[in-house]
Amino acid sequence: MILDYFNIILNDLKHKRLRSWLTIIGIIISIASIVSLISLAQGFKAGVNKQFENMGSDKITIAPKIFVGSSPLTKIDLEKVKQVNGVKSASGIIYKIAPLTFSNQRKYAYLTGLPLDKESKELFESMKSFKIVEGRDLKPGDKYKILLGSYAADGLFDKRIKVGDSVTLLGKKFRVVGIVGSFGDREDDSAVYVPVTIARNLLNEPNAEDLIFVQVDKGSEPEVVAKSIEKKLDNLYGVTDKTEPFLVLTNEDLSKRINDLLIVVQVIFLGIAFISILVGGVGITTTMYTSVVEKTKEIGIMKAVGARNSDILAIFLAESSLISLIGGIIGLGIGVVLAKLVQIISVRAMATSLIQVYLTWQLLLGVLVFSLFIGLLSGLSPAIKASKMTPVKALRFSM
Amino acid sequence: MSKTIVELDNVTKTYDLGKVKVKALRGINLKVKQGEFLIIMGASGSGKSTCMNMIGCLDVPTSGRVLLDGINISTLSESKLALIRGRKIGFVFQQFNLIPSMTALENVELPMIFQGVDKKTRRERATKLLNQVGLGRRLEHKPNELSGGERQRVAIARALANNPSLILADEPTGNLDSKAGREVMKILTDLHKEGKTVVMVTHDPSLINYADRIVHIKDGIILKDNKRRK
Numbered sequence: 288m289i290l291d292y293f294n295i296i297l298n299d300l301k302h303k304r305l306r307s308w309l310t311i312i313g314i315i316i317s318i319a320s321i322v323s324l325i326s327l328a329q330g331f332k333a334g335v336n337k338q339f340e341n342m343g344s345d346k347i348t349i350a351p352k353i354f355v356g357s358s359p360l361t362k363i364d365l366e367k368v369k370q371v372n373g374v375k376s377a378s379g380i381i382y383k384i385a386p387l388t389f390s391n392q393r394k395y396a397y398l399t400g401l402p403l404d405k406e407s408k409e410l411f412e413s414m415k416s417f418k419i420v421e422g423r424d425l426k427p428g429d430k431y432k433i434l435l436g437s438y439a440a441d442g443l444f445d446k447r448i449k450v451g452d453s454v455t456l457l458g459k460k461f462r463v464v465g466i467v468g469s470f471g472d473r474e475d476d477s478a479v480y481v482p483v484t485i486a487r488n489l490l491n492e493p494n495a496e497d498l499i500f501v502q503v504d505k506g507s508e509p510e511v512v513a514k515s516i517e518k519k520l521d522n523l524y525g526v527t528d529k530t531e532p533f534l535v536l537t538n539e540d541l542s543k544r545i546n547d548l549l550i551v552v553q554v555i556f557l558g559i560a561f562i563s564i565l566v567g568g569v570g571i572t573t574t575m576y577t578s579v580v581e582k583t584k585e586i587g588i589m590k591a592v593g594a595r596n597s598d599i600l601a602i603f604l605a606e607s608s609l610i611s612l613i614g615g616i617i618g619l620g621i622g623v624v625l626a627k628l629v630q631i632i633s634v635r636a637m638a639t640s641l642i643q644v645y646l647t648w649q650l651l652l653g654v655l656v657f658s659l660f661i662g663l664l665s666g667l668s669p670a671i672k673a674s675k676m677t678p679v680k681a682l683r684f685s686m
Numbered sequence: 687m688s689k690t691i692v693e694l695d696n697v698t699k700t701y702d703l704g705k706v707k708v709k710a711l712r713g714i715n716l717k718v719k720q721g722e723f724l725i726i727m728g729a730s731g732s733g734k735s736t737c738m739n740m741i742g743c744l745d746v747p748t749s750g751r752v753l754l755d756g757i758n759i760s761t762l763s764e765s766k767l768a769l770i771r772g773r774k775i776g777f778v779f780q781q782f783n784l785i786p787s788m789t790a791l792e793n794v795e796l797p798m799i800f801q802g803v804d805k806k807t808r809r810e811r812a813t814k815l816l817n818q819v820g821l822g823r824r825l826e827h828k829p830n831e832l833s834g835g836e837r838q839r840v841a842i843a844r845a846l847a848n849n850p851s852l853i854l855a856d857e858p859t860g861n862l863d864s865k866a867g868r869e870v871m872k873i874l875t876d877l878h879k880e881g882k883t884v885v886m887v888t889h890d891p892s893l894i895n896y897a898d899r900i901v902h903i904k905d906g907i908i909l910k911d912n913k914r915r916k
Contacts, residue, residue, distance in 0.1 A: 592797035593772015
């Protein structure tokens with residue numbers, strides 16, 4: 288029965304093709320924006336969460352509140368942190384964007400100064416799946432030796448950099464000793480690693496620590512240890528919770544903060560999408576009202592040949608949902624393409640792979656069900672109007 | 687004595703047009719017998735079309751009763767009326783009233799869709815009916831690709847779709863030239879011979895020869911009700 292209605296409707300949609308498409312475009316735009324915004328937001332969220340997962344929950348990060356200019360954290364802080372109860376080990380890194388030159392091409396890479404003592408190495412290796420896929424790791428005693436992230440070696444420059452090649456970093460020649468395996472994240476893969484002492488010299492930062500990582504003792508609560516560290520640093524600096532220039536974050540804290548922010552972003556996205564679908568829905572309602580008026584006579588004919596009110600209702604609802612569903616399907620396709628484009632552009636322009644399209648079948652199905660629902664809702668009042676026409680009056684109608 | 691299909695029992699119909707009330711029917715008593723070819727004659731505004739709407743269950747009376755196969759339809763809901771119309775009555779209109787976006791075949795299939803007939807049966811029956819009215823080569827044509835006479839024949843095929851016992855024709859030749867008109871009348875006569883009850887509304891006196899009973903309506907009441915010997 289429903290299929291028969293669709294035949295009737297398809298006929299009719301073909302009949303007034305332009306108007307149908309204009310209405311459908313309204314839905315396409317809103318569904319495409321919903322799909323691209325949500326898939327990107329979810330992808331971003333998944334990417335961020337994955338990074339935290341990689342780090343493990345028994346780590347604490349101490350970072351400056353504002354990541355611009357010199358870090359307020361110093362070696363002295365690091366030593367104090369090490370003394371806090373529950374801290375197994377702690378290590379600091381230097382982390383700056385720095386120019387990297389190779390075969391006359393100049394690019395920017397994330398320069399990471401790695402401490403090479405055993406304790407620090409263990410800490411870093413437990414935080415990230417840090418694997419040398421070519422050459423060797425940095426070892427104590429290395430000076431102008433450099434490790435390249437997978438993208439820094441292969442992708443950043445036109446020519447692939449191999450182990451044994453020389454690159455110039457901050458005006459100094461470094462010999463590439465190893466390539467680090469991909470972390471699946473463009474930002475991390477663009478990093479280059481040099482011994483921290485060398486980095487300090489080149490950057491003229493003898494004491495600063497850009498990030499301090501803490502490994503919590505087994506059996507200690509990261510939250511409690513983080514609080515102790517914060518208190519200790521506050522005392523050291525003579526500051527309070529509000530004025531402290533740094534953040535002491537457990538991974539759970541950090542991911543919660545970012546997720547809270549993402550929820551706000553998603554709510555805003557959904558708000559915009561909701562407004563656009565509202566406009567699209569009103570478009571359907573308008574089209575359907577026009578259609579009902581135009582087809583008054585046909586409604587009369589159908590009633591004369593035995594269509595019940597419910598048949599007419601179903602025909603018009605099916606038409607509005609079909610319009611909306613077609614819009615939904617096309618919008619879905621365009622939304623996915625749009626999101627992929629944003630992903631590609633963000634990778635190219637910002638060298639970050641945090642913005643990833645994340646498509647779940649729940650999203651795809653949800654969007655289609657949603658567009659069907661919008662179609663039904665926007666078609667409801669015109670369809671009721673159509674179904675309630677009396678056959679005699681409808682038959683007498685002429686345009 | 688053959689069975690009564692439709693009975694109008696003191697039927698009145700008043701249209702409320704806001705300030706004025708128009709009394710279209712002022713007490714009609716009429717029994718349509720099975721197998722009759724009945725013509726309702728009258729000038730425009732006489733109430734003949736309203737009378738036909740009553741017979742065809744397209745409208746319900748203001749007072750009085752309309753009995754179809756002995757069932758009082760005056761109090762039925764619009765949906766029940768629609769079911770009855772679809773099964774028992776076939777309409778042929780002066781304006782053809784085909785659906786312009788549908789082919790001849792689809793137009794004829796339409797009444798069967800609302801009775802839940804499956805697609806295969808529908809297609810077969812619609813093809814057969816269109817062949818019967820001589821349009822076997824016009825199945826996929828849209829109404830605007832057909833002549834007036836052809837359109838009316840599609841409409842007749844549609845009226846026969848659910849094999850109703852009663853055919854109601856409202857000025858079926860009114861928009862046709864005389865040749866096409868004769869063809870349409872021939873088909874209606876053939877249907878009558880096959881045993882269908884035909885009720886036709888017209889103001890054209892030249893058509894009375896087709897009927898075996900003529901009812902004259904004026905100002906909403908029946909003036910004359912004559913049987914004819916053919």
